Amino acid sequence: MAHPQELDTLSKSFSGFGVDERSIVTILGKWQPEHRKTFRKCSTTFFREDERLFEKWDADHIALLKREFSRFKNAVVLWTMHPWERDTRLAKEALIKENRSYDVLIEIACTRSSEELLGARKAYHSLFDHSIEEDVASHIHGTNRNLFVALVSAYRYEGSKVNDEVAKSEAKILCNAVKNAKKKNPIEDEEVIRIVSTRSKLHLKAIYKHYKDNCSKTLDEDLEYGSSLKEAIMCLCSPQAYFSKVLNASMKNGADEKTKVALTRVVVTRADHNIKEIEEEYQTQNGVSLSQKIKETIHGNYKDFLLSLIERGERK
Incomplete structure (x- = not known):
């Protein structure tokens, strides 16, 4: 019969985020058939007994374990990729998955340097024979489309010069757009999209600072929680x-x-x-x-x- 401590250790190894491969190898490698039978009998979280008293893996938990075992492999594969290919494949997956994850596109478009984003766009051409702009435009619909196309198309100035007067003026534009959100979603405002998708990150940080002077609250506080515009500005600033x-x-x-x-x-x-x-x-x-x-x-x-x-x- 399997030792209770081993049963507990193995249960923990199969549960949670990632799997404890060392414990699995150490314990399962020495177990005889009767030990494994005890584990199946005692582990009702993982196994279901049918009408013939046959202990079988729960199908949902098999799917979960496959994901947990694959996390290490996926991390290693991503790490060894060229950064441009990595961003390209992450972007493509975000667009084609059933549960699309547009925040991945925001991360890539807004936290990479201009050269890194340009490199990812070139890699997208090579891997998929068309542009990321095409895919974004064809997969994203509604109010978000123009913003996302503009973000992935960006090639921002990365120098140190910021025109503070222009930043103050554009902070007012953003403030007015947010104030009028009930009449028109700020993400549909061409001037808002122009500012967010073309200005340098230092310029946008200056806008962020001046925004509070005009609107009393910060831009983060004023924008709708979870909105693409809010996530983009947070990534940029x-x-x-x-x-x-x-x-x-x-x-x-x-x-x-x-x-x-x-x-x-x-x-x-x-x-x-x-x-x-x-x-x-x-x-x-x-x-x-x-x-x-x-x-x-x-x-x-x-x-x-x-x-x-x-x-x-x-x-x-």
């Missing part, structure tokens, strides 16, 4: 705060699969860039370090790989 929020949501109990996969995506894509700033922001927002949260939440090789990428980013 405060990417570390945006990514910290996404990471925290991905590790919450009960997070759905769409939310969970962001953990791999953010750590892998930001490890060579601003992971240190994201970590600092995460600590400020949540009172615990990102590394510690991953240690508490994630299992196995997947956990170790994510931690190695974060530590690598810290040494830069």
Whole structure:
């Protein structure tokens, strides 16, 4: 008969975020048929007994385990890709998946440098024989379409010069557009789209600062929660705060699969860039370090790989 502690360890290894491969190998590798039978009998979370008293894996849990086993593999594959190909494949998947995740497009369009975004657009041509702009325009409908096409088409100025008077003027334009949101959605305003999709990130930060002078509240406070416009401005003006929020949501109990996969995506894509700033922001927002949260939440090789990428980013 299997030892109760081994049963408990194995149950934990099969549960949660990622799987504890080491414990699975150590325990299952030595178990005899009677041990495995005991595990099936005792693990009603994983197994269902049919009318013939046959213990079979629960189908939903098989699907869950396949996803959890694949997280490490997916992280490794993404990490070894050229960054342009990585962004291209993430964007394509976001557009064609049944449960589309347009926040991925916002991340790529708004947190990459102009050269990185241009490189991803070139890679999209090579991989899919048409442009990302075409796919965005054909897959995204309604009020979001013009904003998304403009964002993925951008090639922003990245110098240090900011015209403060123009920034003040454009802060007023945004303020008026948000005030009139009941009459016209700001995301449908051509001037709003022009400002958000063409201005440099430093210029947009100046607009963000002046916005409060005109509207009493910050732009974050005034924009509708979860709107594409709000997410885009957050990515452009405060990417570390945006990514910290996404990471925290991905590790919450009960997070759905769409939310969970962001953990791999953010750590892998930001490890060579601003992971240190994201970590600092995460600590400020949540009172615990990102590394510690991953240690508490994630299992196995997947956990170790994510931690190695974060530590690598810290040494830069």
